[in-house]
Amino acid sequence: MADAKVIPFDDDRSRGGGAQRPVRRRPASGGRRKADAAAVRDAALSPLPGPQTGEAGPGPDAGPAAPAEPVRGARSAASGASGDAGGAGDAQQDGAPVTAAGETPVTADGGWDRRIAGGLAFLRRRITGDYEVDEFGYDAELTDHVLMSMLRPMYQKYFRVEVKGIENIPSEGGALVVANHSGTVPLDGLMLQVAVHDNHPADRHLRLLAADLVFMLPVVNELARKAGHTLACAEDAERLLQRGEVVGVMPEGFKGIGKPFSERYKLQRFGRGGFVSTALRAGVPIVPCSIVGAEEIYPMIGNAKTLARLLGFPYFPVTPTFPWLGPLGAVPLPTKWTIQFGEPIPTDGYPPEAAEDPMLMFNLTDQVREQIQHTLYKLLVQRRSVFF
Template identity: 85%
Template sequence: MADAKVIPFGEEPRSKRKSKRVGRARTNQPPVPLAPVPPQRDEPAGTAERAEPAGAPREPDGGWDRKLANGLSFLRRRVTGEYEVDDFGYDQELTDQVLMSALRPFYEKYFRVEVKGIENIPEKGAALIVSNHSGTVAVDGLMLQMAIHDQHPANRNVRMLAADLVFMLPVVNELARKFGHTLACVEDAQKLLERGELVGVMPEGFKGVGKPFSERYKLQRFGRGGFVSTALRAGAPIVPCSIVGAEEIYPMVGNAKTLARLLGIPYFPLTPTFPWLGPLGMVPLPTKWTIQFGEPIPTDGYSPEAADDPMVMFNLTDQVRETIQHTLYKLLVQRRSVFF
């Protein structure tokens, strides 16, 4: 038993180094008697295991050790700057290890996101995910990203296209770039699709996210349909996506337009709680979310000129929009309650 406790420590080279040091320290204290040394060495090992490992299997301890080692090597890379970011500023390591972990409780426990139709997202290669946008604060984009990363078999990271306001705000812009987001413009979307990335777009923009609560789940206009021509040019399939539950996190009952104009933001939400309860009002309501991905709409069958043909574009835009809207209604009918 005592031996069994020592062995898992010795498996790790660093731990070995440490245990050697401990051994040396011990031998310094009682140098003369040779026989009592092993029990003395066992004692600190025993206390190191605290009480629970006596009965508990060795695995979790080794797991913790490994986790700690991973965390430290992560920390080492971070403090020395030895990590890679791509041209858009996407920091995969930070996203996977820190940012996603920070969001996961919201994803799993708070909003309890249920994902349907994840198989509609291609295993590899470019695709454009088009989703509805809602919730006063664009939490839905983050949850969509989490959903794809956690549920997709290939753990793909979707590159969200964000409004320019995101890149003007301090801290937010920094995190958005590291998270893999980029500005919603044709150039960026085109480049990402050409690189075979999964790109997520919410064409309703501020009209969708900042619509009053009374208009919930009514899709707004889909911009000028620029996303369709971008997907056509890249030959990437369009995956419609419907998110239910995000509308109710901050029910926007009013909009302080003057204040918004003063602050230079598109709208200033008034919810039953927001400015009135101060920071407490900023806590989102714990609604139950469903994210459904629809069948991909292929775009590679079109001729290259089709990307500039307004008729083709409007038809495709409408098709995507209708699909999302219908799915939204279907999901709403199936939903038992906003919170469960």
């Protein structure tokens, strides 16, 4: 739980003191992280909701700038924008409290001009249809500028996702990220996508493999395709991996996401292990990934099977609040999330015919599964509370 305070909050960080700042960016080295985290534990144990009331100083000033600022900072650094913008972002990250209070009015004019100009250029491209999508329907521009910005508040403020071991995703070439699946609604996949997008030093984009249900639902399928998701089938996965993309898969599928609350953090069967043979054929490493926190967002205490059958869904969740409170019950609980990427498991050492060897497939599947399960237990032991 030591690392739990290392939260990518721009305004919190600015108040929390120096120790927190270096950690805020991607965790470059484990050693430094540990040290920082230890320092942070003492310095920043002041509770999260505190700052709003405790610190009157930067409060009013941060008011107008706050909603947009963290997003912009993360973006400009992540997408490696032009020097000017990157510089501005960095300055804001490093010189936090002073600049936030003092310089905001000065830079705001130029910043807003640029921002409006950028927004208009974006608008212009969108309404004239002058943008590219790839063969899977992935609209990189829309994803970067709109979809990610819509998810980021949830990622940063609501679930306060903490990412560890992002360096385990290679900077170039394909990789298959295999994660556990939970939470009744596949928010964990989306958060995983934001985590990779915002934290990876080489700006990798995670391409998720989604269930066919996603592509049957209107609106959902459109957004999923634009965000770069595609159907979880061997053909698509292999095609993406051969193009050198980072592909995310959750082999538990509906068994994992729709399991009752009492079985939380118990990994289900990993499908038929198809992901291993796909990775083997493409010769890409498998990166196990453990997500803690998603299990508790919708504690599923019951399953209305008849209703599910009627609607054509694999399950229909009944939680303490849903469907009793109506739409209010559909608000996820604000749990604290941790996403840990584990040591990659190389697959390029195997001969090509190994993908046809069922025993090897089972062993590798088990290895990946065990690694994720162990990391889950480790993270759970470290976790202080579900919500903080």
